[in-house]
Amino acid sequence: MYAAERTGDHALTIVVINKTGTALTSPLNFTAAAPSATAQVFRYSAAHPALIEHLDDQPIGAGGFAATYAANSITLFVVGGAKTPIDFEKSGKSNIAVFRPDSGVWYSLSNITPGSYTSTSWGLPTDKPVPADYDGNGKADIAVWRSGSGTWYIQSSKSPGTYRSVGWGQASDIPMSSLTTILSDLP
Numbered sequence: 496m497y498a499a500e501r502t503g504d505h506a507l508t509i510v511v512i513n514k515t516g517t518a519l520t521s522p523l524n525f526t527a528a529a530p531s532a533t534a535q536v537f538r539y540s541a542a543h544p545a546l547i548e549h550l551d552d553q554p555i556g557a558g559g560f561a562a563t564y565a566a567n568s569i570t571l572f573v574v575g576g577a578k579t580p581i582d583f584e585k586s587g588k589s590n591i592a593v594f595r596p597d598s599g600v601w602y603s604l605s606n607i608t609p610g611s612y613t614s615t616s617w618g619l620p621t622d623k624p625v626p627a628d629y630d631g632n633g634k635a636d637i638a639v640w641r642s643g644s645g646t647w648y649i650q651s652s653k654s655p656g657t658y659r660s661v662g663w664g665q666a667s668d669i670p671m672s673s674l675t676t677i678l679s680d681l682p
Contacts, residue, residue: 500589507574509534513564523572524559531575532553540568581626583607583613583652585633594624594639601637617650625670630654640670 497510515517533552540548542565553572564570578634583590585605592603599618605611615637618624622639625647629636634652643650645664651657664670 498657508570509572509574511564511572511596513566513568513570517564518563518566520563522559522561523547530677534560534572534574537571537573538565538568540565542566542568563575573595581635582628582633583635583637586599588634594618596620596622615650617648622648623670628652640664642666642668642670 496512499508500506501508507522509513511523511613524607533554535548536553538548538550539546553562555574559579562570562572581589583592584605584607586606588606590606594600594601596618597620599616599620599622601615601617601624603613603615603656605613617637618639619641622641625640627633627638628634629638629649629650630653636649636652638647638649640646642664643666645662645668647661647663647664647670649659649661651659669676
């Protein structure tokens with residue numbers, strides 16, 4: 496399984512490859528996304544090797560959906576409006592970024608100044624990264640959710656050098672942000 500965000504419309508594209516000789520059914524769960532109600536479905540398979548079939552749209556429930564993947568097939572799901580970009584610079588595009596849990600450092604490549612990046616220390620090894628525009632200025636804020644205490648720690652991009660903490664959640668909860676269009680329970 497592979498997933499990526501399209502730059503132009505921020506649709507989530509998900510590719511599932513079934514290399515077995517039998518059909519497989521598996522859930523595809525969104526761990527906190529706000530996807531559209533349906534996904535477009537396209538399939539290339541050994542059953543129809545001369546074409547890519549446009550199948551019926553796949554309904555998406557609150558947590559995701561279950562689908563059957565034909566034997567020896569490649570299935571593409573296109574989920575429109577899956578998330579807003581994680582844009583740390585207000586460039587209108589998602590920044591390529593990583594959170595390094597062992598050091599608690601965020602690294603973000605610039606879309607405005609190619610080849611440059613920023614690094615910001617924010618978080619502990621057990622924190623979950625949850626960047627989003629929490630202060631409403633059009634830029635993603637660096638934020639983490641600490642499951643042990645159920646606390647959100649948000650660095651404001653509107654007021655650099657300031658942060659806020661919000662207690663919300665329990666240790667068994669899954670934090671919800673625009674980043675968590677990440678899929679869980681993969682086949």
